[in-house]
Amino acid sequence: MMPEFIIGDEKVSRQALNQLLDRYLPIFERHRNILVHSGQPISQNVSLHLCEKTGNALFLCPAYFKPAQIDEIIAQHHIDLCIYDGDIEHIQYHELEVSHAVQRDPAIYVFTTGTTGMPKLIKHSWETISVSSRAVGKRLQEKMWLMSYATTGYAGLQIFFSATRSNGTIVYVPQGSFPAYCESISKHDVNIISGTPTFWRLLINAWPQGLPKPRLEQATIGGEVVTQDILDVVDQFFQPINLTHIYASTEVGTVIIVSDKKAGFPASYIDPERVIKFRVVEDVLEVSSPSRMKSQVRMGNFEVSDVWISTGDLVQLRDGRYFFCGRRDGRVNIGGSKVLPEEVEGVLLRFEQVKECVVYEKKSPIVGSLLAVDIVLTREKSLSIEKLKKELSVLLPSYKIPQYIRFVKEIVISENGKKIRK
Amino acid sequence: MKNTSVEMVKEVILEVMAENGLNPVPLEGETHILRDTGLDSLGLAIVVVKLEEKTNKDPFEAGFVTFNTIDELAALYDA
Numbered sequence: 001m002m003p004e005f006i007i008g009d010e011k012v013s014r015q016a017l018n019q020l021l022d023r024y025l026p027i028f029e030r031h032r033n034i035l036v037h038s039g040q041p042i043s044q045n046v047s048l049h050l051c052e053k054t055g056n057a058l059f060l061c062p063a064y065f066k067p068a069q070i071d072e073i074i075a076q077h078h079i080d081l082c083i084y085d086g087d088i089e090h091i092q093y094h095e096l097e098v099s100h101a102v103q104r105d106p107a108i109y110v111f112t113t114g115t116t117g118m119p120k121l122i123k124h125s126w127e128t129i130s131v132s133s134r135a136v137g138k139r140l141q142e143k144m145w146l147m148s149y150a151t152t153g154y155a156g157l158q159i160f161f162s163a164t165r166s167n168g169t170i171v172y173v174p175q176g177s178f179p180a181y182c183e184s185i186s187k188h189d190v191n192i193i194s195g196t197p198t199f200w201r202l203l204i205n206a207w208p209q210g211l212p213k214p215r216l217e218q219a220t221i222g223g224e225v226v227t228q229d230i231l232d233v234v235d236q237f238f239q240p241i242n243l244t245h246i247y248a249s250t251e252v253g254t255v256i257i258v259s260d261k262k263a264g265f266p267a268s269y270i271d272p273e274r275v276i277k278f279r280v281v282e283d284v285l286e287v288s289s290p291s292r293m294k295s296q297v298r299m300g301n302f303e304v305s306d307v308w309i310s311t312g313d314l315v316q317l318r319d320g321r322y323f324f325c326g327r328r329d330g331r332v333n334i335g336g337s338k339v340l341p342e343e344v345e346g347v348l349l350r351f352e353q354v355k356e357c358v359v360y361e362k363k364s365p366i367v368g369s370l371l372a373v374d375i376v377l378t379r380e381k382s383l384s385i386e387k388l389k390k391e392l393s394v395l396l397p398s399y400k401i402p403q404y405i406r407f408v409k410e411i412v413i414s415e416n417g418k419k420i421r422k
Numbered sequence: 423m424k425n426t427s428v429e430m431v432k433e434v435i436l437e438v439m440a441e442n443g444l445n446p447v448p449l450e451g452e453t454h455i456l457r458d459t460g461l462d463s464l465g466l467a468i469v470v471v472k473l474e475e476k477t478n479k480d481p482f483e484a485g486f487v488t489f490n491t492i493d494e495l496a497a498l499y500d501a
Contacts, residue, residue, distance in 0.1 A: 365482035366467040385441040404468050405441070 002142055005170040006188060007041055016088055021049055024091060028054045031081035031095070032104045037070050039063030041172045043086045044151045048108075048160065052126050055106040059121075060152040062111055062415070077109075078102045107294065110154055112250045122154075122250045123294045129154075130161035131291040132254045140218060143168045143191040148181070148199055150415040154250035155223060159194060168192075176415075178206035186211050193238075194220035197230040198356070199417035204237050205355055216240035222248055224418055225324045225342045228263040229349060235261060247324070252309050253291030264323035284328055285311045314340070330421065332361040334371050337399045341421055344402065347395050348373065351388075353381035358411045360421040362404050373402035374411055383407075427496040434472045435492070438465050451493040473499060 003011040020042070028034065028050040036047040036058065044060070051058035059073060073079065078099050084092040108129050111119045145163040147170050149156035163170045173184045181203055185193070193216060195203065200221060207213075219240035221230060226245040235243050247256035247265070255276050258265050270278045277288040286308045314325040326342035333339075341359035348357045355376045362372035377383060385405045392401045412420050432449045439446060444460045453459065455466060473495075474480050481487060481498035489495045 362471055364467040364471060365486050366463055366470060370464075370467055370471065372471075386443055389441065390443070403464055404471050 002144075002167070002169045004164075005041060005045065005172060006184075007172045008174050008184075012042070012088055017045065017049075020046055020088065020091070021053075024093075025050060025053070027081065027093065027095070028056060031056060031098060032102055033057045033059070033077055033079045034081045034083065035059040035061060035070070035073060035077075035079045036083040037061040037063070037065060038083065038085045040085050040087075041147075041151065041170075042088060043083050043091055045160075046086070046091060047083050048157075049164075051108070052106075055104055057105050057107045057109065059109045060111070060157075062150060062152045064415075065111075108157075110152070110157070110250055112154070120296055122296055125294055128253060128291045128294065129157055130165070132158045132248075133161035133165040135257075136162045136166045140192065141166045141168070143217065144188055145170050146181075146185060146190045146193045147172045148193060148195045149417060153416050154248070155194070155416055158248070158254065163192075178202050179208070182207050182211060185214050188214075190214045191216060192218040192220075194218075194222070196223040196413075196417035197221055197226055198224060198411075198413055198419050200230060200234050201356055202413070204233060207237075213238060218242045218244070220244050220246055222246040223416060225326060225346075226263055227346055229346070231261055231263060247313075249311060251293050251296070252287040252289050252311060253293075255287050255289050255291070262321070264318075264321035267317060267320050267322060270322075279308070280315055280317075280322075281310070283314050283316070283325075285313050285315045285322075285324075287311060332359075332371055333369055334399045335367075339371055339400050344371070344373070344396065344400055347392070348375065351383070351391075353377050353383040356411050358419045358421060359402060370404045371400070371402045372404040372406070374406050374408045376410060377407055427499045428492060430476060430499070431469075431473065431492050431496045434469050434476070435459060435461065438468050438472070441468075449492060451491065451496075453492050454490050455492060455495065456490070469495075 001014065004014045004017045005012050024046055034047060034051055034056050036043060038044060047058060059077060059079065061070060061073065080096045080098045082094040086092055106126055108124050108126060110122050110124065112122055145159055145168050147156060147159055149159065151160060159170065171184055171188050171190055173180050216238045217240065219234055219238055221234060222245055231243065231245065242259065243261055244257055244259040246254055248254035256265050256269065275290060279286050288307050292309055312328050314328050315322045316325050326340040331338040331340055344359045345357055348354050355378045357373055357375045359371065359373045362370040364370045388405065389401060414420055428451055435449060435455065436446055439459060439461060442465055447459060455461060477499050479499055481501065487498060489498065
């Protein structure tokens with residue numbers, strides 16, 4: 001029988017997990033609003049399983065939240081049980097008084113950092129949060145899944161529910177470094193990997209020569225703009241049986257799945273007869289979907305969202321397909337012209353010398369804003385800033401050419417595998 | 423201390439000139455950056471960003487400070 005999950009080299013059997021669930025069930029049953037604050041898979045798994053079973057509300061806090069933030073959430077949301085780190089023997093928890101004025105409300109609350117401002121708290125039902133697990137076909141039962149995102153976020157939860165409902169095994173890589181990912185993927189012969197374009201690119205770059213590749217049945221790309229380049233690179237390197245790219249967010253759920261190995265999505269997806277509805281308003285994609293969040297809670301004020309949710313993602317129609325171009329609020333104003341960092345990165349990544357790059361805005365006391373780029377070069381190649389600027393001048397209008405160029409050893413990515421542009 | 427800042431500023435100016443395909447010119451403390459080096463305000467902005475990175479100091483944090491020469495710019499990082 002396959003283990004429930006693997007953390008590094010430690011295998012946790014279904015039996016061991018079930019024993020833990022039986023032991024902690026009575027504690028969850030006497031509470032209503034549960035907060036989990038742990039980076040450890042066991043604490044997160046037990047909380048998810050038991051809250052769904054008891055119909056409790058679960059507040060999944062990212063591991064990096066500070067104690068003051070946790071205290072604020074406890075006070076604001078009538079938390080009566082806190083779950084902390086644990087192992088297969090014991091989970092640390094703290095019981096608070098249950099307020100009987102509070103009704104049991106089965107829900108899961110996920111924090112999103114978004115691109116700007118305060119973290120938002122997004123409320124989902126247990127149905128909407130796990131909707132993509134229903135799309136896991138017969139062929140993908142009892143497979144090995146890589147946990148490539150933070151389990152506390154929407155993307156990580158999709159892997160959790162899809163894997164557990166198909167009797168699969170989740171492979172966690174606690175070190176989170178790319179050499180460690182490569183080793184775990186190969187060693188456990190992972191079948192299903194989902195990641196951002198940046199995640200895939202860094203994974204393939206880090207893959208040691210001679211390390212056996214896994215038999216990938218499903219490769220999924222999403223979370224950032226998916227270009228034809230990255231689809232081709234993943235397809236050639238891993239040769240997965242299925243290669244799809246998806247468009248999803250914590251707010252709208254997983255709403256676009258494309259499996260023709262082409263970037264963008266067919267314009268025919270925008271059809272009022274479909275269950276998931278799309279419209280484009282001022283180049284921004286808006287979605288109305290049954291798998292959307294139930295509500296959005298900004299810290300301090302509660303707001304119930306509209307049927308249509310603006311994604312903030314810019315799209316462009318070309319030859320019968322819509323292509324994602326980047327975030328509306330991610331554009332950089334250079335001398336009055338708006339520049340999309342994603343577009344410039346796409347051009348730079350076509351240079352054989354460029355392994356990875358991130359384009360961002362750098363504030364300047366002299367000119368307001370500079371377009372900046374951090375570039376990781378491939379080891380054996382060299383490139384001067386002067387030469388790069390010259391070559392870019394034939395590919396891009398001058399305002400789109402990064403003015404401040406740095407060569408760096410690595411770029412920083414978030415726990416969800418996205419580039420951090422600051 | 424003062425001398426090292428001047429040398430650092432000169433080094434960074436030459437670096438940015440090279441990045442922009444400008445031929446190097448001899449630099450002195452009194453060299454007027456915009457008038458004598460061929461750098462424009464954008465080039466100067468990049469010089470300032472690079473200096474901030476090297477020194478971890480941002481003399482313009484509270485607003486713009488006027489400077490013309492290499493000595494004047496270097497002095498901002500000595501403060």
